[in-house]
């Protein structure tokens with residue numbers, strides 16, 4: 689695992705947005721950030737899942753979160769602008785954004801990828817990230833020190849047979865991260881990407897149905913890097929792709 693010793697309350701007084709916060713890695717990141725003192729903004733598609741995380745955060749006595757139900761597939765540019773305006777009104781600034789939500793599409797030979805699958809994967813994994821990042825930049829720049837974190841994959845810098853649209857979308861994600869990091873170098877904002885590595889979630893089960901789940905990391909196991917990139921300890925890190933495992 690990425691080597692970082694997490695100290696209690698390291699994220700106190702920070703406001704952090706997490707996409708895909710209702711399940712898998714995003715859910716765990718939201719719970720961990722809240723445990724460490726952050727006010728978390730839970731963005732996701734399925735309201736019931738977001739509400740369950742909200743309830744869990746409150747039950748544990750962590751700072752009260754906010755919920756943003758948004759389907760990244762259908763969301764418009766205006767939806768993201770409205771979201772950024774709400775964050776600014778409510779919190780004044782944004783200290784961190786974990787762009788975690790994505791879809792796998794289907795694993796299939798390249799010559800059989802359906803156009804619709806290709807378009808859906810690009811919409812959620814690339815276009816939505818672009819619109820969200822663009823809308824959030826002004827609120828992130830209002831913080832004293834802020835962190836924008838994209839989520840890549842093992843197939844995000846090395847193409848792999850049958851991973852088609854998903855792999856290409858993760859290359860685009862890393863490209864977007866590098867462009868933003870370079871443009872905002874020497875600003876309060878740092879921009880990086882995480883490669884989580886194989887982690888026991890619904891997406892992983894779909895990609896590797898026969899895998900023995902006991903042999904792979906849990907979302908909790910990979911949190912050190914997720915915390916490090918949101919903590920001020922990573923202030924000097926910009927434009928990097930980092931492995932959580």
Ligand code: NDP
Nearest residue numbers: 708711712713733734759760761789790886887889890891
């Ligand atoms: P999951 O499929 O378990 O969770 C994905 C989350 O994204 C869910 O909360 C889901 O919400 C949300 N989401 C999906 N589509 C949309 C949408 N259209 N609008 C809003 N939210 C949406 O995935 P993981 O937790 O495994 O993956 C998290 C990230 O890590 C992804 O970017 C993935 O590519 C990456 N990754 C994961 C690896 C792994 O082994 N698990 C390995 C490498 C990379 P809902 O449940 O409501 O649909």
